[in-house]
Amino acid sequence: MEIPWVIEEHTKVKHQLLKSYINPWMAILFSQQKRMGFPERLFYFDGFSGPGIYYEDNSESSTCLGSPLIVAEIANKYLDANSKREIILTCTDNHGGCVNMLNQKLTEMNKHEQRWKAYHAEFDTAINAILDLIEEDGLNTSPMFFFIDPFGYSGFPLSTIERILKFPQAELFINFMIYDIIRFCEEKQFEENMEALFGCKEFKKVSALNGEEKQSYLVNLYCKQLKNVARAEFVMPFRINTPKQGNRPKYYLIHASKKFKALKVMKDTMAKISDSPYSFVAIGISSQESLFENPDKVSLRERISKYCQDKYPDWIDYSEIEAWTYSNTNGISKTIKEALIALEKDNALNIKRKPRQRANTVTEGAKIVYIG
Structure with missing residues (x-):
């Protein structure tokens, strides 16, 4: 053949x-x-x-x-x-x-x-x-x-x-x-x-x-x-x-x-x-x-914000947000972190980083809470 x-x-x-x-x-x-x-x-x-x-x-x-x-x-x-x-x-x-x-x-x-x-x-x-x-x-x-x-x-x-x-x-x-x-x-x-x-x-x-x-x-x-x-x-x-x-x-x-x-x-x-x-x-x-x-047609930022809002007033581990976002959205590690930092700058989220973690990123160990 x-x-x-x-x-x-x-x-x-x-x-x-x-x-x-x-x-x-x-x-x-x-x-x-x-x-x-x-x-x-x-x-x-x-x-x-x-x-x-x-x-x-x-x-x-x-x-x-x-x-x-x-x-x-x-x-x-x-x-x-x-x-x-x-x-x-x-x-x-x-x-x-x-x-x-x-x-x-x-x-x-x-x-x-x-x-x-x-x-x-x-x-x-x-x-x-x-x-x-x-x-x-x-x-x-x-x-x-x-x-x-x-x-x-x-x-x-x-x-x-x-x-x-x-x-x-x-x-x-x-x-x-x-x-x-x-x-x-x-x-x-x-x-x-x-x-x-x-x-x-x-x-x-x-x-x-x-x-x-x-x-x-x-x-x-x-x-x-x-x-x-x-x-x-x-x-x-x-x-x-x-x-x-x-x-x-x-x-x-x-x-x-x-x-x-x-x-x-x-x-x-x-x-x-x-x-x-x-x-x-x-x-x-x-x-x-x-x-x-x-x-x-729903932005990654919107979906992460909604997820955090639904968890309010609880603080959420970054690893939990990453796992949910990987599983339910188009996000990957880089874009998830970018969305979180943008939401922090807009005063929609508060990010509590571990000691010595840089302010311009989000890594394992950080905790996030929705603030509106």
Whole structure:
């Protein structure tokens, strides 16, 4: 089989992000396992994986790696450093030719004889079968990363996402194809697939909304379901800005996990590599009161101020504000501190710093109270 596709620009951007995140993900988790005396073992799953290799452009004169082989390349670096480590790499795709090509490439790269395999199967069927085996082998507590990158909106029902997140160290990165979802969610023939995706029938409420409202509502609804039904502790949608998109992006990347550290590293990674003309924007999630709210249009300063006001008259540790802001807004450490200092200058907050902490910053140990 010949290489089937020329890689699209937005796919390059997703792969750049994956590469930038998986590297520290492996480093952090291997370090933790070694420190705690656990077997150094990680699972990586790639749903809708494709052939693993693409042409760079229409000239077809050069190639580039797809997501499974990018991860395999990074994995080899960590296996070179310690051959006793184990990185189980599992891919699924429903295109037989892509699976054959990917398995050939995985075999070529698998110099440490790890369990690397692509399966010709639907993601939902294959992953549930593999999770059965993991449970039988007693490997439930191993760290797992799932990259779910479908061509549309079906094949990864919320019931399977819920099962994945029952594993205590599982995290997911989902390509949420909002353009296709909006396009088809009101069509009767696609209702069953939409209900499987969202795990409920609330998506039908979009029929009374306009385009931008539909987008906010559906993204917020899916994030709410990831938290309330699938039991993810931390959920963050990232809007992917593409050239000439206007106010209607084609897709979001949604990160879900049970660990604050995972969320923090992902957001920090996004912030480092986001650049024009393609960029990642963490938009945060809506308040519990309204799925129609667009959190992207509420400033970080306003949201932090409201959080502190709701806690009044209590003093709040900086670490609590940082954790809440990472989890619910577009903020990262740098912008959180900038917002707090601006609110202090406006006499909206009082910041009590520890001895020898500088007045032009906010760090661990500081306490904050709302003063109006």
